[in-house]
Amino acid sequence: xxxxxxxxSNLAKxxxxxxxxxxxxLPWVVSQSIRHRMWRTAPKNKSKIxxxxxxxxxxxxxxxxxKARYRVYRATMKAIRSKxxxxxxxxxxxxxxxxxxxxxxxEDREHIENLEINDKWNQAIALERKAFEEQRRLKExxxxxxxxxxxxxxxxxxxxxxxxxxxxxxxxxxTFITKENLDSVIEQALNSKQDYNFAxxxxxxxxxxxxxxxxxxxxxxxxLKDLEDFDRxxxxxxKDFAHAPRKL
Amino acid sequence: MPQYELCLIYxxxxxxxxxxxxxxxxxxxxxxxxxxxxxxxxGKRALPYKMSAHKERHxxxxxxxxxxxxxxKQLEHMKEYLERDIDxxxxxxxxxxxxxRRPCLDGPCFWGELTEEKSKEVKRFMGKTEKL
Numbered sequence: 001x002x003x004x005x006x007x008x009s010n011l012a013k014x015x016x017x018x019x020x021x022x023x024x025x026l027p028w029v030v031s032q033s034i035r036h037r038m039w040r041t042a043p044k045n046k047s048k049i050x051x052x053x054x055x056x057x058x059x060x061x062x063x064x065x066x067k068a069r070y071r072v073y074r075a076t077m078k079a080i081r082s083k084x085x086x087x088x089x090x091x092x093x094x095x096x097x098x099x100x101x102x103x104x105x106x107e108d109r110e111h112i113e114n115l116e117i118n119d120k121w122n123q124a125i126a127l128e129r130k131a132f133e134e135q136r137r138l139k140e141x142x143x144x145x146x147x148x149x150x151x152x153x154x155x156x157x158x159x160x161x162x163x164x165x166x167x168x169x170x171x172x173x174x175t176f177i178t179k180e181n182l183d184s185v186i187e188q189a190l191n192s193k194q195d196y197n198f199a200x201x202x203x204x205x206x207x208x209x210x211x212x213x214x215x216x217x218x219x220x221x222x223x224l225k226d227l228e229d230f231d232r233x234x235x236x237x238x239k240d241f242a243h244a245p246r247k248l
Numbered sequence: 249m250p251q252y253e254l255c256l257i258y259x260x261x262x263x264x265x266x267x268x269x270x271x272x273x274x275x276x277x278x279x280x281x282x283x284x285x286x287x288x289x290x291g292k293r294a295l296p297y298k299m300s301a302h303k304e305r306h307x308x309x310x311x312x313x314x315x316x317x318x319x320x321k322q323l324e325h326m327k328e329y330l331e332r333d334i335d336x337x338x339x340x341x342x343x344x345x346x347x348x349r350r351p352c353l354d355g356p357c358f359w360g361e362l363t364e365e366k367s368k369e370v371k372r373f374m375g376k377t378e379k380l
Binding site: 165176 | 263266267270271274275278283284285286287288289290291312313351352355358
């Protein structure tokens with residue numbers, strides 16, 4: 001356990017500042033025992049509850065001597081300080097007293113001239129600043145306008161897309177199947193046969209017909225016409241895929 | 249609502265029986281708030297391998313596709329129902345890439361539709377007034 005000044009932490013500092021000494025204007029120094037290896041609110045150890053630390057031994061003769069010496073030190077310091085103060089005062093008086101009226105007048109004139117130069121400089125800078133600020137304002141305004149324009153453009157695009165979707169769906173809804181026309185639609189579907197069993201070329205064009213490959217024609221090659229088409233288009237496809245790396 | 253494709257394999261039934269079976273499946277979708285867009289008949293085909301369903305072995309079946317919209321929650325019930333259907337060998341649901349999404353789902357609506365929160369508020373308010 002150590003006795004330390006509480007102002008170690010910021011919070012404690014604030015607390016100290018709140019309770020300022022009115023006479024001196026300085027914060028009270030609050031001493032608190034901190035056990036660093038324990039948490040802050042840890043109570044006093046059980047074995048140390050009734051422990052009273054022994055006061056330190058103090059030699060009375062030495063104490064007297066120190067007191068006397070400190071008194072002397074304080075007196076000398078005070079004397080030196082007052083001497084410096086007086087000397088300075090005398091110096092300042094001589095500085096002003098030695099000057100003639102002309103010197104004072106020139107000093108004043110110089111001061112006024114300096115002020116004028118300063119004013120001119122300030123005006124020039126003010127003009128520059130004004131121009132710069134105007135430019136910045138215009139830039140920001142343009143930025144805002146551009147943002148608004150882009151937003152409007154986006155909104156219009158979105159609206160157009162939304163309308164397209166709604167139109168498409170409204171048209172599609174006409175052919176939705178309901179309970180009333182269920183029988184007829186099923187009949188229609190059973191009569192027609194969809195077939196996805198066919199090949200496509202790189203352009204998405206259909207090669208042959210799947211139904212040909214079913215039943216009797218199963219295992220046979222495509223029709224002659226399809227093969228001719230394939231040969232004719234082959235060179236074009238190779239051109240399309242010339243840039244692509246060939247992995248085998 | 250998301251758009252789905254229901255790919256069905258029916259038993260190799262006679263046409264009238266197939267008709268009723270298709271009608272039954274279509275009605276299950278309609279009853280659960282779905283929208284049927286179109287039917288596609290792929291015809292009678294040999295199955296790629298022997299399939300067993302409802303304690304029977306099948307070597308050929310009728311392939312049929314139903315394009316429909318439905319909520320995702322209802323899909324499980326539909327699947328359960330179709331698995332119990334004796335005429336169906338395999339029901340399989342596929343989600344379509346292109347789906348109809350409400351265009352005003354993000355951002356303000358162009359036709360004055362309220363947002364979900366706002367509509368709830370309005371409903372709550374209406375409920376209060378009705379009680380009074």
